[in-house]
Amino acid sequence: MALENSIFPSPRTRRKRQRYVEKNGRCNVQHGNMRETYRYLTDIFTTLVDLNWRCSLFVFVMAYxxxxxxxxxxxxxxxYCRGDLDHLEDETWTPCVNNVNGFISAFLFSIETETTIGYGHRVITxxxxxxxxxxxxQAILGSMVNAFMVGCMFVKISQPNKRAETLVxxxxxxxxxxxDKLCLMFRVGDLRSSHIVGANIRAKLIKSxxxxxxxxxxxxxxxxxxxxxxxxDRLFLVSPLVISHEIDARSPFWDMSQAQxxxxxxxxxVILEGMVEATGMTCQARSSYLAEELLWGHRFSPMMSLAEGFFDVDYGAFHHTFEVDTPSCSARELSLAAARLDAHLYWSISSRLDEEPTLANQAAKQPDSGSANSKGGEPTFIVGEMTDIQEQSGLGELNGSVATDQSESEA
Known part of the structure; x- marks a missing residue:
């Protein structure tokens, strides 16, 4: 039996979903069968910047x-063509470049010319x-190669990718x-004291x-x-913040309950973007949450306290949550239940207001023979009852007619 269960897994076992975006922000997408690779050469600067460090260093060294x-x-x-190598010992011969007696010396003169070192031993005549x-x-092309490669290395070094490592x-x-509204929440924080300027947050639902x-x-x-x-969505990310998504009728989680x-x-x-305060470059940090990483009926633990003259943030409680009372039904069902409760209260109050004027109308339509007992308590009770109704529903005319009949009977 155990062997059968191992070969044929239970249908309730859910296959682990392949992440579209890893927790560290890396996208699990690989492009294949790309035939228009020449487009990479049209933007060679970006292509070199996007290379990994091993390839970038190799290209940098090979370019020089x-x-x-x-x-x-x-x-x-x-x-060689001018015959300078044949007149090395002839002091009356004027070579093209002094002290160039072979390929090694010519190579050294090339390095000195392109890097503008100028030791003074090999000089052009x-x-x-x-x-x-x-x-x-060579001076012009050397300056272009130097500017291009140094620019690539500078941009690659100053890329704000590592700045995203401190956004958690x-x-x-x-x-x-x-x-009183069902919300989906997650927490973001910045570990550095230098802030992200103009930070904003976005979220996407990836689903078939x-x-x-x-x-x-x-x-x-x-x-x-x-x-x-x-x-x-525009954040002042000085301390950790809890980002909230209200589950309303426009939310994709409107019909989703805990069981579902x-x-x-x-x-x-989730995507957090902003500008690095130190360099002014745009930084982007990404993360993702699978369905099993959503905790129903939980809330984030507080992590900020007031110390002497400043606010203390305890990042040890950054990922901590605790359980709270949360209905297991969907937000739609909660909304319908609240609407039914409001409708029940409305109709119960309206029916009560309708019953009281009906009793008053029956008392007002009694025959005049009852006026002989006008000195009793019944007419006075009716007037008082109708006065209460006037305060609640504004039936002034009905109250006025009853009061007039009473005064005539007393006369």
């Missing part, structure tokens, strides 16, 4: 080494017009009431979808409102 070798070979070829033109060409998200998201026409969309993206209409949540297969991707 190839240009040095290329121009060193040309300097050697000029010396004025008897070589070709060498003068080559010197100008809670391990779990929670669903619990907030201000089938349209009414039968089209299947494997990774459909749906916006989850985290305060875009009210401006709550355990059967769902979706992913919530």
């Amino acid at each position: 080494a190839v240009t040095w070798l290329f121009f060193g070979a040309i300097w050697y070829l000029i010396a 004025d008897q070589c017009p070709v060498g003068t033109m080559l010197l100008l060409l 998200f809670s391990k779990h998201a929670v669903i619990s009431p907030r201000d 979808k089938q349209t009414q026409e039968g089209e299947f969309i494997p990774l459909d993206q749906t916006d989850i409102s985290v305060g875009f209409e009210t401006g709550d 949540l355990e059967k769902e297969d979706f992913e919530i991707v």
Whole structure:
């Protein structure tokens, strides 16, 4: 029996969902069968910046080494063609470049020319017009290569990707009431003292979808409102904040109950963007929550306390949650139950107001023979009852007619 269960798993066992975005923000998407690779060469600067560090360092070294070798070979070829190598011991011979006696010396002169080191031992002479033109060409191309490669390395070093490592998200998201409304919440925080300027938060629901026409969309993206209409998505991220999504009629979780949540297969991707205060570059941090990482009926533990002259944030409680009383039904069912309760209270009050004027009308339509007992307590009771009704429902005319009949009977 145990062997059969191991071979044929239970249908209740849910397959673990493949993440679209990892917890550290890395996207699990690989592009294949791309035939228009020439587009990478049209944007060679971005291509070099996007390379990993191993490839970037290799390209950086090869760019300088190839240009040095290329121009060193040309300097050697000029010396060889002019016969400078044959007149090394002839002091009356004026070479193109002094002290170039082989390929190694020509290569060193190329390095000195491109890097503008200038040791002064190998110097170009004025008897070589070709060498003068080559010197100008190497100086110009060397400056371009230097600017291009140094620019690539500077941009790669100053990329704000590592800044996103200090922007943290809670391990779990929670669903619990907030201000009598069911909300989905998660926590974000910044570990650095330098702030993220203009920080804003977004959230996406990644879930398979089938349209009414039968089209299947494997990774459909749906916006989850985290305060875009009210401006709550723009954060002042000085201390950790709890981001709340109100589950209303426009929310994709409107019909989702606790039991249904355990059967769902979706992913919530959260994106925090802002500008790094130190460099002014845009930074983006990402994380995601699977359906099993949503805790129903939980709330985040407080982590801020007031110390002497400042607010103390305890990041040890950043991921901590605790249970709270939360109905297990969906937000739609809660809304319908609240609407039924309001309707019941409304109709019960209205029916009570309708019954009291009916009794008063019956008493007002009694025959005049009852006026002989006007000195008794019954007419006075009717007037008092109608006075109470006037205060509640504003039936002034009915009260006036009853009072007039009473005064005539007393006369």
